[in-house]
Amino acid sequence: MHRLKMSILFFVTLLSSLSFSFADLQVGFYASSCPQAESTVQAVVAKYFAVDPSVAAAFLRMHFHDCFVRGCDASILIAPTKKKQSERSAGPNLTVRGFEIVDEAKSNIEALCPSTVSCADIITLATRDAVALAGGPSYDVPTGRRDGLVSNPNDVNLPGPSLSISQALQFFTKKGFTLEDMAVLLGGHTVGVAHCTFFRHRLNGDPTMDPALAAKLRKSCGRRPRPLKKDPTAFLDQNTSFVVDNSYYNQILMNRGVMQIDQELALDNSTSAIVADLGSDSSGFMEKFADALVRMGSVEVLVGSAGEIRKICSKFNKPSLKS
Numbered sequence: 047m048h049r050l051k052m053s054i055l056f057f058v059t060l061l062s063s064l065s066f067s068f069a070d071l072q073v074g075f076y077a078s079s080c081p082q083a084e085s086t087v088q089a090v091v092a093k094y095f096a097v098d099p100s101v102a103a104a105f106l107r108m109h110f111h112d113c114f115v116r117g118c119d120a121s122i123l124i125a126p127t128k129k130k131q132s133e134r135s136a137g138p139n140l141t142v143r144g145f146e147i148v149d150e151a152k153s154n155i156e157a158l159c160p161s162t163v164s165c166a167d168i169i170t171l172a173t174r175d176a177v178a179l180a181g182g183p184s185y186d187v188p189t190g191r192r193d194g195l196v197s198n199p200n201d202v203n204l205p206g207p208s209l210s211i212s213q214a215l216q217f218f219t220k221k222g223f224t225l226e227d228m229a230v231l232l233g234g235h236t237v238g239v240a241h242c243t244f245f246r247h248r249l250n251g252d253p254t255m256d257p258a259l260a261a262k263l264r265k266s267c268g269r270r271p272r273p274l275k276k277d278p279t280a281f282l283d284q285n286t287s288f289v290v291d292n293s294y295y296n297q298i299l300m301n302r303g304v305m306q307i308d309q310e311l312a313l314d315n316s317t318s319a320i321v322a323d324l325g326s327d328s329s330g331f332m333e334k335f336a337d338a339l340v341r342m343g344s345v346e347v348l349v350g351s352a353g354e355i356r357k358i359c360s361k362f363n364k365p366s367l368k369s
């Protein structure tokens with residue numbers, strides 16, 4: 047009797063580990079279970095993009111923050127409640143945006159195929175679509191992610207804007223990325239904005255910033271530091287601020303990086319040659335950026351029967367097991 051139970055247990059364990067290893071991410075994962083999944087996300091992203099092209103920046107940053115904390119599991123989408131904090135309560139998440147776009151895509155998809163398409167895949171697809179709309183590469187992205195059951199502000203450990211290249215690199219190597227990958231992914235700063243609080247210390251006599259840019263940013267940031275909600279912002283790529291292109295690299299080569307990490311990328315001996323290459327090779331950048339985004343979207347994903355498919359992206363289906 048006991049042996050029978052043991053062997054059933056063994057068999058069940060074997061089965062579930064097999065199904066885990068087979069159920070990897072794949073392009074077109076929803077082709078039969080929810081054929082309209084990808085087009086539904088695309089339509090919602092396009093609708094928002096038409097009004098505000100900064101959605102490309104919103105999704106690139108959301109995707110990065112999701113994938114670099116507990117893997118790409120939509121843990122970033124969980125709304126904090128009075129009783130319980132979540133990743134969104136953590137400092138670096140304060141200015142992540144685009145939540146309402148994910149919610150709209152999710153509710154449209156739920157109406158077509160309930161409990162089938164994960165929120166983690168919606169972030170990934172929306173990022174892909176927004177990047178293409180903003181002039182960046184068009185690429186296939188594998189899907190099949192599951193949504194996580196944990197979202198804890200204490201897990202949020204993301205690189206800060208004033209780190210050195212070697213300090214920042216530690217965050218990327220932990221997730222399986224090389225120095226060149228990091229340089230390519232930082233190309234995400236080709237769109238979007240930063241609040242003055244993240245670069246204000248560079249505006250008075252930092253010799254690595256173009257004095258004309260410093261003067262411009264001093265003017266727009268004002269003299270006094272402001273709370274984040276009222277803090278002015280500046281474009282990270284001062285040349286083509288809404289376009290996913292390689293102009294970020296040419297800007298930082300001209301000392302026109304806004305945050306310290308951006309300028310460091312051009313100045314550090316370990317990355318300056320990579321930056322020069324990316325700046326002079328537009329199609330090379332497009333290809334490498336797409337490839338790096340696909341790999342970023344595969345970091346520590348949940349697949350198979352792990353996690354769940356959330357019905358509402360900002361809430362767990364069932365109470366989470368851990369906090």
Ligand code: HEM
Pocket residue numbers: 100102103104106107110141142143205206207208214231232233234235237238239240241242244305307
């Ligand atoms: C060392 C790595 C990185 C650091 C230190 C960093 C830091 C920052 C900081 C401080 C901001 C400004 C946030 C604000 O003021 O609201 C920002 C914005 C942004 N980051 Fe990064 N980031 C890094 C890597 C990445 C990566 C890998 C991506 C995506 C591929 C990315 C995409 C963006 C985008 C698009 C924005 C603009 C967001 C917006 O306009 O709302 N970043 N980043």
Ligand SMILES: *[C@@H]1O[C@H](CO)[C@@H](O)[C@H](O)[C@H]1NC(C)=O
Pocket residue numbers: 285286293294296297300
């Ligand atoms: C600025 O953008 C234009 C494209 O609009 C590009 O041709 C040019 O090389 C860019 N300049 C720099 C310095 O990035």
Ligand SMILES: *[C@@H]1O[C@H](CO)[C@@H](O)[C@H](O)[C@H]1NC(C)=O
Pocket residue numbers: 314315
């Ligand atoms: C970079 O290399 C140059 C010489 O090739 C050297 O003078 C400089 O100190 C190096 N900088 C850093 C930060 O290692």
Ligand SMILES: CC(=O)N[C@H]1CO[C@H](CO)[C@@H](O)[C@@H]1O
Pocket residue numbers: 125126134135136139140141142
């Ligand atoms: C976008 C978002 O949910 N931001 C939250 C970040 O954390 C602060 C503090 O807990 C909340 O007030 C914000 O709503």
